[in-house]
Amino acid sequence: MATAARSYNDAIDALNSLQTPYAVIEARRKAGVRPDAASLREMRAYLARIGYTPQDLDRLNIVHVAGTKGKGSACAFVDSILSRYRQKGGPPHRVGLFTSPHLIAVRERIRIGSVPISEDLFAKYFFQVWDRLEANKDVAADAALAGSKPIYSRYLTLMSYHVFLSEGVDAAVYETGIGGEYDATNVVERPVASGITTLGIDHVFVLGDTVDKIAWHKAGIMKPGSPAFTIEQVPSAAEVLKKRASEKGVDLKVLDIDPRLAGVKIRPDAVFQKRNATLAVALAETALKKLDPSFSPSPETLPQEFVDGLEQVVWHGRCEVKDEGSVIWHLDGAHTVDSLKMAARWFVGECASRASSGPKVLIFNQQGRTEAVDFLDGLCNTVKDADPAGKGFEHVIFCTNVTYAATGYKRDFVNHQHNPADIEKMTMQRVFADRWKTLDPAANVMLIPSIEEALNTARGLAKKEGGKEVQALITGSLHLVGGALGILEGVDAL
Numbered sequence: 001m002a003t004a005a006r007s008y009n010d011a012i013d014a015l016n017s018l019q020t021p022y023a024v025i026e027a028r029r030k031a032g033v034r035p036d037a038a039s040l041r042e043m044r045a046y047l048a049r050i051g052y053t054p055q056d057l058d059r060l061n062i063v064h065v066a067g068t069k070g071k072g073s074a075c076a077f078v079d080s081i082l083s084r085y086r087q088k089g090g091p092p093h094r095v096g097l098f099t100s101p102h103l104i105a106v107r108e109r110i111r112i113g114s115v116p117i118s119e120d121l122f123a124k125y126f127f128q129v130w131d132r133l134e135a136n137k138d139v140a141a142d143a144a145l146a147g148s149k150p151i152y153s154r155y156l157t158l159m160s161y162h163v164f165l166s167e168g169v170d171a172a173v174y175e176t177g178i179g180g181e182y183d184a185t186n187v188v189e190r191p192v193a194s195g196i197t198t199l200g201i202d203h204v205f206v207l208g209d210t211v212d213k214i215a216w217h218k219a220g221i222m223k224p225g226s227p228a229f230t231i232e233q234v235p236s237a238a239e240v241l242k243k244r245a246s247e248k249g250v251d252l253k254v255l256d257i258d259p260r261l262a263g264v265k266i267r268p269d270a271v272f273q274k275r276n277a278t279l280a281v282a283l284a285e286t287a288l289k290k291l292d293p294s295f296s297p298s299p300e301t302l303p304q305e306f307v308d309g310l311e312q313v314v315w316h317g318r319c320e321v322k323d324e325g326s327v328i329w330h331l332d333g334a335h336t337v338d339s340l341k342m343a344a345r346w347f348v349g350e351c352a353s354r355a356s357s358g359p360k361v362l363i364f365n366q367q368g369r370t371e372a373v374d375f376l377d378g379l380c381n382t383v384k385d386a387d388p389a390g391k392g393f394e395h396v397i398f399c400t401n402v403t404y405a406a407t408g409y410k411r412d413f414v415n416h417q418h419n420p421a422d423i424e425k426m427t428m429q430r431v432f433a434d435r436w437k438t439l440d441p442a443a444n445v446m447l448i449p450s451i452e453e454a455l456n457t458a459r460g461l462a463k464k465e466g467g468k469e470v471q472a473l474i475t476g477s478l479h480l481v482g483g484a485l486g487i488l489e490g491v492d493a494l
């Protein structure tokens with residue numbers, strides 16, 4: 001690749017070429033191919049090819065987080081707490097944050113000092129990794145196993161290590177991609193601490209169809225010699241976590257909601273978020289103790305840095321409200337049965353607090369998961385049940401994740417992993433619409449091809465209502481929420 005063609009956009013195009021095509025994913029699904037220990041051997045080979053050993057990662061003092069829901073939120077809390085110490089002069093001096101997926105731009109996944117790395121820095125490190133992989137194709141014993149480049153999410157994980165090590169990061173917070181045991185982020189051997197957030201059902205094909213099978217994978221991030229924490233779990237998950245911890249000789253602490261959080265304004269004010277915050281407090285305390293042996297947390301109260309970190313955290317697209325005057329947009333990237341019920345409850349609470357009589361509008365999509373049609377029941381009923389008259393969403397819009405009506409996807413959202421014919425014909429959206437009509441025959445159900453047109457449709461409804469503000473909930477997919485935020489903020493506001 002010529003030096004001239006090495007911009008951020010070139011990096012994103014090259015990265016998109018590493019997505020597993022839809023046809024290959026389908027073939028693997030049919031053949032029952034699941035990730036196994038080979039994925040980690042391959043990651044170690046790639047790490048060697050770009051010039052690092054797993055021991056080099058110890059310099060990053062990694063806080064590692066797995067879970068079905070709340071990973072990103074817990075990681076953002078830890079990052080925000082550590083940042084207050086960084087701002088005071090440290091330690092830590094430079095904090096890295098690696099999360100997935102992205103909302104608005106790929107570079108959001110790799111942050112330093114809570115800020116996504118710049119386009120220039122992203123392009124620079126992206127191609128450094130690219131060149132090292134090209135130059136060292138034969139390096140590492142497992143070379144035969146690994147192709148010339150890792151797939152999309154693994155490439156980003158690999159690149160994040162290079163970015164953080166090159167930039168002198170001394171504390172890094174890592175969210176797992178899928179699962180834990182075989183996840184690319186699990187090449188770290190000596191994390192400072194591991195945390196497991198709320199477990200539930202998701203990624204059934206890769207991880208298994210019961211909570212205990214899923215818990216087995218997530219438990220894979222616990223490492224001997226590193227403290228591990230989790231919060232209250234359903235009994236079958238709790239049992240697996242404890243069993244695997246004792247097999248590994250790890251002292252797993254199961255935390256009740258931290259009493260020191262009383263009086264701390266956690267948003268949203270919901271139990272699930274207090275669990276995420278509880279875990280984050282324990283992880284941040286452990287990291288700070290490692291970085292600064294004189295740090296000694298009080299069992300009575302949280303330091304002001306912790307309070308500020310928790311209260312001032314910025315985590316877009318999760319329980320976010322944007323007031324446009326005639327439309328109040330509520331955005332939440334929930335995409336599992338449980339988290340969608342949570343999101344619906346939050347939405348209902350927001351509407352009640354504003355005492356608005358305007359219509360409720362839902363904008364929903366979920367492209368990847370065939371089981372997503374079962375997400376709708378909880379969403380529909382939570383909103384109906386909360387209304388004294390049993391009224392649900394008046395208008396329900398199902399759209400694709402295509403951002404713009406005229407120009408299609410933004411480069412950062414190109415996705416080869418879905419069947420293009422399904423998007424064209426709106427196959428998923430039709431199934432959703434049919435289900436909704438049976439759940440709530442009174443609702444006005446619409447199919448709209450792009451996010452941009454879906455937003456404009458909701459704005460049009462506001463005009464018709466003459467003065468009453470429309471309460472819109474956008475949910476079901478982080479891609480949908482990210483696309484919507486990109487449009488609502490007008491620019492690539494990160």
Ligand SMILES: Nc1ncnc2c1ncn2[C@@H]1O[C@H](COP(=O)(O)OP(=O)(O)OP(=O)(O)O)[C@@H](O)[C@H]1O
Pocket residue numbers: 067068069070071072073074100101175197198272273275276317318319332333334335338339340342343478
């Ligand atoms: N502990 C939790 N239990 C249930 N739902 C949660 C929890 N934490 C967050 N959520 C819901 O899940 C949504 C996604 O949260 P978050 O980004 O923290 O999760 P994640 O684990 O990173 O998800 P992803 O699988 O998309 O990476 C939130 O908007 C919220 O609705």
Ligand SMILES: [Mg+2]
Pocket residue numbers: 068202
């Ligand atoms: Mg997930």
Ligand SMILES: [Mg+2]
Pocket residue numbers: 071072099100101175
């Ligand atoms: Mg996440």
